[in-house]
Amino acid sequence: xxxxxxxxxxxxxxxxxxxxxxxxxxxxxxxxxMNPDDKAGLEAALRLKDEYGAEVTVLTMGLxxxxxxxxxxxxxxxxxxxxxxxxxxGGADTWATSQTLAGALRNxxxxxxxxxxxxxxGDTAQVGPQISEHLNIPVISYAQNLKVEGDSxxxxxxxxxxxxxxxxxxxxxxxxLAELNEPRYxxxxxxxxxxxxxxTVWGRADLKDVEDSNLGLKGSPTQIAKASDKVRKGSGEVxxxxxxxxxxxxxxxxxxxxxx
Amino acid sequence: xxxxxxxxxxxxxxxxxxxxEKEVKPLAIEVDETEEFPVETVKKMAKAGFLGIPIPxxxxxxxxxxxxxxxxxxxxxxxxxxxxxxxSAHTSLCCDPILTYGTEEQKQKYLPDLASGRKLGxxxxxxxxxxxxxxxxxxxxxxxxxEWVLNGSKIFITNGKQADVYIxxxxxxxxxxxxxxxxxxxxxxxxxxxxxFTFGTKEKKMGIRGSSTYExxxxxxxxxxxxLLGQKGKGFGIAMHTLDxxxxxxxxxxxxxxxGALDRTVAYVKERKQFGRTIAQFQNTQFQxxxxxxxxxxxxxxxxxxxxMKDQYAKDHKTSYSVxxxxxxxxxxxxxxxxxxxxxxxxxxxxxxxxxxxxxMMRDAKITEIYExxxxxxxxxxSGALLK
Numbered sequence: 162x163x164x165x166x167x168x169x170x171x172x173x174x175x176x177x178x179x180x181x182x183x184x185x186x187x188x189x190x191x192x193x194x195m196n197p198d199d200k201a202g203l204e205a206a207l208r209l210k211d212e213y214g215a216e217v218t219v220l221t222m223g224l225x226x227x228x229x230x231x232x233x234x235x236x237x238x239x240x241x242x243x244x245x246x247x248x249x250x251g252g253a254d255t256w257a258t259s260q261t262l263a264g265a266l267r268n269x270x271x272x273x274x275x276x277x278x279x280x281x282x283g284d285t286a287q288v289g290p291q292i293s294e295h296l297n298i299p300v301i302s303y304a305q306n307l308k309v310e311g312d313s314x315x316x317x318x319x320x321x322x323x324x325x326x327x328x329x330x331x332x333x334x335x336x337x338l339a340e341l342n343e344p345r346y347x348x349x350x351x352x353x354x355x356x357x358x359x360x361t362v363w364g365r366a367d368l369k370d371v372e373d374s375n376l377g378l379k380g381s382p383t384q385i386a387k388a389s390d391k392v393r394k395g396s397g398e399v400x401x402x403x404x405x406x407x408x409x410x411x412x413x414x415x416x417x418x419x420x421x
Numbered sequence: 422x423x424x425x426x427x428x429x430x431x432x433x434x435x436x437x438x439x440x441x442e443k444e445v446k447p448l449a450i451e452v453d454e455t456e457e458f459p460v461e462t463v464k465k466m467a468k469a470g471f472l473g474i475p476i477p478x479x480x481x482x483x484x485x486x487x488x489x490x491x492x493x494x495x496x497x498x499x500x501x502x503x504x505x506x507x508x509s510a511h512t513s514l515c516c517d518p519i520l521t522y523g524t525e526e527q528k529q530k531y532l533p534d535l536a537s538g539r540k541l542g543x544x545x546x547x548x549x550x551x552x553x554x555x556x557x558x559x560x561x562x563x564x565x566x567x568e569w570v571l572n573g574s575k576i577f578i579t580n581g582k583q584a585d586v587y588i589x590x591x592x593x594x595x596x597x598x599x600x601x602x603x604x605x606x607x608x609x610x611x612x613x614x615x616x617x618f619t620f621g622t623k624e625k626k627m628g629i630r631g632s633s634t635y636e637x638x639x640x641x642x643x644x645x646x647x648x649l650l651g652q653k654g655k656g657f658g659i660a661m662h663t664l665d666x667x668x669x670x671x672x673x674x675x676x677x678x679x680x681g682a683l684d685r686t687v688a689y690v691k692e693r694k695q696f697g698r699t700i701a702q703f704q705n706t707q708f709q710x711x712x713x714x715x716x717x718x719x720x721x722x723x724x725x726x727x728x729x730m731k732d733q734y735a736k737d738h739k740t741s742y743s744v745x746x747x748x749x750x751x752x753x754x755x756x757x758x759x760x761x762x763x764x765x766x767x768x769x770x771x772x773x774x775x776x777x778x779x780x781x782m783m784r785d786a787k788i789t790e791i792y793e794x795x796x797x798x799x800x801x802x803x804s805g806a807l808l809k
Binding site for chain 1: 427428429432433436439440468469470471474478482483484485489493
């Protein structure tokens with residue numbers, strides 16, 4: 162079985178968030194981590210590898226320094242890493258990103274593609290399902306459990322107050338939730354091996370069956386009107402009242418703000 | 422001279438730090454209070470490969486260098502002295518002598534289980550009458566047919582009851598050199614569960630209270646002849662060489678304890694207010710912190726240099742790192758004691774309570790000046806090399 166896991170290097174929010182003048186994230190100057198949902202997706206792939214002997218390739222699109230996240234994945238147990246990087250791909254929204262990744266995936270062999278549900282820097286949850294559309298394969302999103310049975314995957318899909326059990330024939334795409342598992346740590350020896358591993362680097366010319374008009378900032382229909390760091394909320398108001406008084410106090414406040 | 426770490430070492434440090442923060446730090450107070458060996462943490466470290474860092478891959482280890490191992494001990498010690506010494510004693514005092522002196526059969530038999538953490542290792546040299554004076558050994562090993570028969574006891578053994586494989590130093594006869602008789606000392610590999618091998622009392626310690634420190638008792642304990650480690654009569658040299666490596670581990674532990682105390686103190690002085698300003702704004706605090714940070718940095722350079730020299734030894738089997746390891750341990754241990762004491766002082770009354778962890782760190786630091794060669798022994802080693 163061949164599994165491709167799409168991972169993303171995202172800002173480590175502990176280190177603060179910075180923006181470029183055009184409103185996109187200034188990724189080059191921020192501390193970074195592997196996106197948590199993607200890490201759970203990678204762990205799911207590695208568990209399938211442990212159980213069935215799959216080959217796991219990690220794929221990312223980003224700045225040249227996104228190579229670090231591929232090495233981290235290899236240090237956890239992935240077999241190969243592919244970095245798609247090119248100036249013309251910069252500033253991509255979910256549409257241009259999914260087009261780019263699909264263009265790369267058309268060059269690759271896979272039975273299963275796993276992406277994280279969403280990245281903590283954009284929180285759109287669109288890229289995974291869009292890739293499946295571009296590649297014309299089934300998608301099961303929000304996977305909280307995953308197993309393989311013959312040539313199919315059986316997935317528990319999280320859904321409000323319950324979950325759905327869905328079966329799909331491979332090749333297919335799964336989007337993983339961070340709750341799917343507890344990702345393993347890298348191993349010390351794995352880190353040193355990862356830095357010896359060769360990372361495949363692709364540019365625009367290596368992407369298959371993708372129009373220029375669908376790539377980079379120019380190919381991104383999303384227009385960012387304004388971006389800013391999260392506005393800190395005040396500390397709020399704490400009152401100590403008995404339950405009846407508290408209820409009328411809260412309803413009074415809600416009425417004052419025309420919520421009710 | 423290059424003082425920058427490679428990307429691999431930086432990533433390894435981030436791994437050790439993440440593990441220490443997530444898995445070790447939350448339990449550190451409990452481990453100290455209950456004096457219970459952190460069994461689950463050791464299992465997690467085994468899974469992550471932390472128990473075989475400098476062991477070659479062919480023996481089931483991670484195949485990394487001694488520097489990476491020292492960084493692991495350092496990062497663990499920043500949050501828990503107990504957890505760090507478990508790794509250090511296992512790696513430096515049990516895995517390393519088997520790797521260095523073991524036969525191919527011994528390496529194949531013991532190292533894969535040790536390096537993967539399926540089994541834990543320990544080292545028995547100290548006796549009631551033989552601490553710094555290793556020649557004062559009383560434990561005897563007598564060859565009887567195809568077996569060595571061990572009688573005697575070892576005290577203060579780290580990983581004591583939790584270990585599965587023990588390196589035990591014992592007297593195997595007398596030798597005469599230049600008309601003077603001295604004890605012939607040899608090293609052995611002893612497995613837990615061997616009849617005649619039992620445990621005595623558990624030590625109640627000032628610090629590193631979760632580490633399992635026991636007396637090992639051998640009463641007509643019969644081990645196979647092939648469990649002799651290295652040549653008969655070479656045990657003293659094996660023990661001393663093993664301790665040279667162990668000192669890098671303890672030095673890394675001391676370094677981590679000092680750095681951990683410094684980190685907590687920097688955070689605390691920015692929060693704590695007296696006379697309308699944070700205590701960080703007082704020049705006394707600033708100067709104390711400057712000294713503490715400089716001492717910690719100097720200790721780190723000594724520890725990393727010693728580790729690098731042991732890496733060189735692994736390649737050429739010639740480079741001596743004995744003096745460098747002694748200097749690293751001496752300086753790092755005294756730094757840890759000094760920095761943790763100042764950390765408690767800067768925390769004031771809170772620092773004296775167990776809620777603020779600098780109190781534990783100060784207790785944990787003390788042992789680094791004592792075990793695997795006291796600071797006085799390190800001075801003997803260093804001055805001995807100067808005056809020879």
